[in-house]
Amino acid sequence: MTRARHRMEVVASCHGGSLADSPNESVQYLKRYLEYAENGPAVLARDVLPSDAEPDSPFEEAVLAVLRSWGHRVQPQVGVAGYRIDMGLRHPGMPGACALGIECDGAMYHSSKAARDRDRLREQVLSGPGWRLYRIWGTDWYRDRAAAELRLREAVEHAIAQGPLLTPEAEATAGAREEAADTAPRVEVAYERVPVEAVTEREWSTPYRTSTVLVTLRHELHTAEARPALRQALRQIVGAEGPIHEDLMVQRAREAWGVGRAGARIRDNVRGVAEGLVRGGDLAKSGDFYDLPGRDGDLRARYVSAGEAARKIVHIAPEERYLALYELAAECPGMTQDELIKQVSEFFGWKRTSRDIRERLEADIAELCRRRKLDGGPERVNALR
Incomplete structure (x- = not known):
């Protein structure tokens, strides 16, 4: 979430396509967000599908087996805007990005009501977000398997040589950026700091009022x-x-x-x-x-109200500290212990995390782990439901 109204800049150490598919929903969202930041709105049309999706027909299973025997990573049933591509061939250099979409005239082909819907509309929707499509006909596959496999191998090698799939909008944007970077003079930008309310109302918290x-x-x-x-x-x-x-x-x-x-x-x-x-x-x-x-x-965890002095950590009941630690860990799974302590310190209004605060919160985290409410160590802390 962001409060930015006009512009947002994302700085990342990897591309979205560098993240392989994962059953972890958070990883999928991060991947698609990075792809959106790089490639534009067309990415939003793509469906998020489970990494364990299965082929629709024996024909697709046969093609999938051949591709995998050649050492390629293939994802069955990738899609966009309600349509499915029978399989997406992953680019070897970027395991989270596809190099080629492969269509088989299987279940999805035969389910279309009319040839025009099947061929024109579907090709338009799938090609719009930048897919390169290759279709294998069942008749060719079964009548002359060797020739069909040879054509498939050539299509795959050509697609990999072209690089990962990139939307037309992204190609235009990337070209414009490169051209602008070469010709535009460097301009110093004046930034204005706007104060925002740092505390968010949560069901488990309330302001502390004397x-x-x-x-x-x-x-x-x-x-x-x-x-x-x-x-x-x-x-x-x-x-x-x-x-x-x-x-x-x-x-x-x-x-x-x-x-x-x-x-x-x-x-x-x-x-x-x-x-x-x-x-x-x-x-x-x-x-x-x-x-x-x-x-x-x-019981609710109580944060410092505007104009009020923050309570000392010894003046906050242990169960109140436990509640804040648990709920903040649940809001952001995978934080390090130091990050969680910093979040709790900000919640209770402490401008600096003194040694006394750190030692007491570390003891609180250890107690919650003993009670099986938190799990992990210094590098990662997760709340257990």
Whole structure:
């Protein structure tokens, strides 16, 4: 996906035709995208077919066997715009590109309603995107097999010598580019950076928003008289920000009381009230984190909101970090561990990945691998469904 409106430049270390056919759907999409960038819109008409497609008739099987016995790679049933070419001969120099389309007068030939549809329309559609076609007639093949094979071999050698298939539009575009490169003066292009919203809404994520608690008739926060108001405040704080680390919970409480810093007596009082709420079933506690009971199923990973300060990694609950790691790995399979850590760091709003962040996230990835939620190592990480 791209937000480019007028132009997009693709820099690649290989051509689309250099990528062999693969049962991996992602590889097929990458191959066709590179072919589109190089050859233009005509590529879009081609169908994506499974690499294990089979011939339609015994005649096609016989031709396929001969071609393969000569050492060629052949893909049965390649197609474009709803039509099929019986087999595509791969170019030896570019295993993902065809050198020649071979037609046999088999099942597809006999299924056409009229000779005009079969010969004129089909030839037009298939030749339009740049196919070079060679037709083998069944009568010739069975009456004089040796001569038919000789003509086929000559057609194949000629097609390979011509190079991989290239659409007419691409040939014109390539010629124009070469001519422009030779004659056009070099022009410096002025680029403008346009800020975009980096965070995308996802079902598993939500912005992190701090709670605002108003307390009236405030007793000093460290006293026993403040506990009734403190109980109500902690329910609101945890309800809005849970799972919340104990340090942040204490900070929100002192901010509600207008206290500049929290000493030992304030911390002990807040912790004691929170523990009482846990015993009473109003709050739940896991390690240093407090939350509302039964909210595990609604857990979302929370990214930093605009204008908010990013939370420290120790203030983010482990299950929240696990969720972000898993979902980001699922969005982009095959990332390296370093790339995944970078994505998570950007998600939580950390401008740099410190040693503490890296070590903790590496431990989180190891834990998810142990739980069979992630698979892989430093070179590749995949989410397991």
